[in-house]
Amino acid sequence: MSSDQLPGLDLDRLRDRLDQEVPGLVQGPLQGRHIEGGRSNLTYDITDGTSRWVVRRPPLGHVLATAHDMKREHRVIEALHPTTVPVPKPLLLCEDEEVVGAPFYVMEFVAGTPYRTAEELAPLGPERTRAAVFSLVDTLVDLHAVDPDAVGLGDFGRPDGFLDRQLRRWGKQLDASRNRDLAGIDELHAALGRALPVSPAPTVIHGDYRLDNVLLGEDDRIKAVLDWEMSTLGDPLTDLGLLVMYSVRLELPDSPISTTASAVGHPSPQELIERYAERSGRDVSAVSWYTAFAWFKLAVILEGIHYRYTLGQTVGSGFDRIGELVPVFIEHGLTTLQEG
Template identity: 75%
Template sequence: MSTDHPPGLDLDRLRALLDRERPGLLDGPLSGRLIEGGRSNLTYAVSDGTARWVVRRPPLGHVLATAHDMRREHRVITALRPTPVPVPEPVLLCEDEEVTGAPFYVMEFVDGTPYRTAGQLAALGPGRTRAAVLGLVDTLVALHSVDPAAAGLADFGRPEGFLERQLDRWARQLASSHSRDLPGVDTLRASLARTLPRSPAPAVVHGDYRLDNVLIGGPDDGIRAVLDWEMSTLGDPLTDLGLLVMYSSTAVLAGSPVATTAHAPGHPAPAELVERYARLSGRDVSALAWYTAFAWFKLTVILEGIHYRHTLGRTVGGGFERIGELVPVFVEQGLSALREG
């Protein structure tokens, strides 16, 4: 019998499936726990008492299949496994909802730490902090260097018109959360639409690339695994770099739900990250101000959506009451990025 029963995961049925599909993998009954910190799909650690694995499934209740596509996540880590990009080894994909209520996949458990705050990162010391963040850039270059066709990902997205669709998607999402005047947000959206850059050659894009979506190992291990591939696609690689620059900005305020480690001693400045990416990748980053402004716009939309749900009483937990006042700061940062570019 299972020793734990985490919500959304039937460990007895999972054990039966693994015994059937991967005979000899398990040594004993499974126990499991929900890993806290995920913002969308649910992540569990399971163990047979000897080894550990990770299970990923969509959130409980009604979900959009396109936003929580387990086959897509499993496909990209399977494709990237033979490349220099560090990803967990996939074990099994199950699309039979009878097993645990939704499609899910199993992958190896990778030891490591996702650093979410400057305080957590400061414990590493300035030298290791610097190495970890520069390693984040190096791994991003490795990801964007993967040949999609050679990796079997030639049809993983629609690169043509990628930026236009992305901007339209986030603008529509903002409209669906419209509950108040937000000075400057229409100007930001219109300016982004008017100054769309020409995308470089398409690459595999992570979609939410930042320090707390990777696992950092011991003092000399660097990045052991890149996680949370739910937004990955084939598109403009500079959208990943723009997000990384935004997340590395000291303008991300404490108290916002946006994780930032930029204030940690030893953390490289955004300009150094951009220079390193350009030098190692050989890509033209002269239009990066647009991509950074777009990243600020995306986070504006996300935060305004949280604020809107909070005003309707649809958020659970604390810490949401200040989000509304933080949103205009993100709008101004987006406008500032465009002006400085």
């Protein structure tokens, strides 16, 4: 694909910058394609016919700098690459917006498979599915074991008051998307605030840790953790709570929200919690709060999508059914908090 067919990435300009900064890396004309997936930043698969790389840049058009900070994303994978946490090797950070129209970075291409649905996991069979999901937990334990100061990430976030800030932030997100009554959501938000746990020592957290944000190798082990745009220093149990939430089976036929939890062999939420606790040595007695918070966050995200859909700003299949899912997530959040 030529550069004029690749929105957001001029391959000729990219080649010139790579030749300047990493001479000898590129051996021939570049071709590329846009990779689907990821929360919002654009990802491209680039090749010179011999080697392959991945380029990340912010979305086209107006973006929030804090949400699409290429320097920050590059910084965390550069810091983690020498550790046991599997991340692609970063090769170049370019903050000069004249090159492709926005800051970007280049990293090595890692061969592996992302699994986004139970149907995609099915060919692995129960035993391999179980091993893959447990590998996800083990890699999360490795991430949370990294000493932020030792890898140069001691100032990567503001862990003091982290949970309180998160709760307020998502409450504001909810207020920005309100155009209908949602039974129970204010109750859930208030209950989370009343039961705020005391955070353990801060760690580097991923922020959106789940199976479809990693690449699995043929040995069912994780080859790379991707999509670090939500990462910061904070409470590690927020990552665990999100992972637990995504491991709950939602009996919703034809749901536009895909999860892998219904795959045969997928460990139960309790098995994931126990494995994390055993391997990390952390106290996970408050995990119900973190899981309920994850349900609340996803309810807010889905309501935002529904709100944009009602305004005609979101086009595509499945968006018309997002709104009916929000009460399901609210109910799960309330139930989880009460059971905890």
